[in-house]
Amino acid sequence: MGRKSGELIILSDRKNYCGLIETACSEGAKQKDACEIIGITARTFQRWTKSDSIVEDQRLNNKTPTHNKLPESIKMEIIELINKKEYRSLTPHQINLIKRRIFNNEKIPHKDKIFSIFQPHTEWINKGKAGVPVELGLRVCIVEDASGYILNH
Incomplete structure (x- = not known):
C-alpha cells in the first residue's frame, strides 16, 4: 500500500x-x-x-492564503503580454522544449533555452568559479592595449 x-x-x-x-x-x-x-x-x-x-x-x-500566489491583476498582465504579437512566436518553441524534456526525457542544452522573453539573446554563462558559478547575460570581449585604451569590444 x-x-x-x-x-x-x-x-x-x-x-x-x-x-x-x-x-x-x-x-x-x-x-x-x-x-x-x-x-x-x-x-x-x-x-x-x-x-x-x-x-x-x-x-x-486551511484558510490561510498562499503567500506566493499571483494576484489576478498580474495574471492578466502576463496573459496580455504572452498574447502580444512579438512574443507569440516564442510559444511553439517553448512547447517543443517542454515536450522534448518531459516526454522524451531529453536534457535540453542551454543554447536552445530562452532565459528571458524580453531579451532573447541572453545566454547561460558558465564561469566555473566558486562564488557565482553561473550568470545570465551576453558574452562580451573587450580588447585593450598596453596603455589601457579599449581597441575593440
Missing part, C-alpha cells in the same frame, strides 16, 4: 487503517511494523489517534 510522504489520506481511509493497525497490534504485531505495511509511519498513526476520535486532515480546512 506504499504511500508518498505528505499524501492526503481521506477520513474513511484513516479510520480503516487505524482499525487494521489496532487489530494487528492486539494480535501481537508491533505498531511500527503494522504501520509500515499500510504505508504510513508509526508517528503518523500516533498523531491520528492522540485525540478521542480520528479527525480529518487539517490541510482541508
Whole structure:
C-alpha cells in the first residue's frame, strides 16, 4: 500500500487503517511494523489517534492564503503580454522544449533555452568559479592595449 510522504489520506481511509493497525497490534504485531505495511509511519498513526476520535486532515480546512500566489491583476498582465504579437512566436518553441524534456526525457542544452522573453539573446554563462558559478547575460570581449585604451569590444 506504499504511500508518498505528505499524501492526503481521506477520513474513511484513516479510520480503516487505524482499525487494521489496532487489530494487528492486539494480535501481537508491533505498531511500527503494522504501520509500515499500510504505508504510513508509526508517528503518523500516533498523531491520528492522540485525540478521542480520528479527525480529518487539517490541510482541508486551511484558510490561510498562499503567500506566493499571483494576484489576478498580474495574471492578466502576463496573459496580455504572452498574447502580444512579438512574443507569440516564442510559444511553439517553448512547447517543443517542454515536450522534448518531459516526454522524451531529453536534457535540453542551454543554447536552445530562452532565459528571458524580453531579451532573447541572453545566454547561460558558465564561469566555473566558486562564488557565482553561473550568470545570465551576453558574452562580451573587450580588447585593450598596453596603455589601457579599449581597441575593440
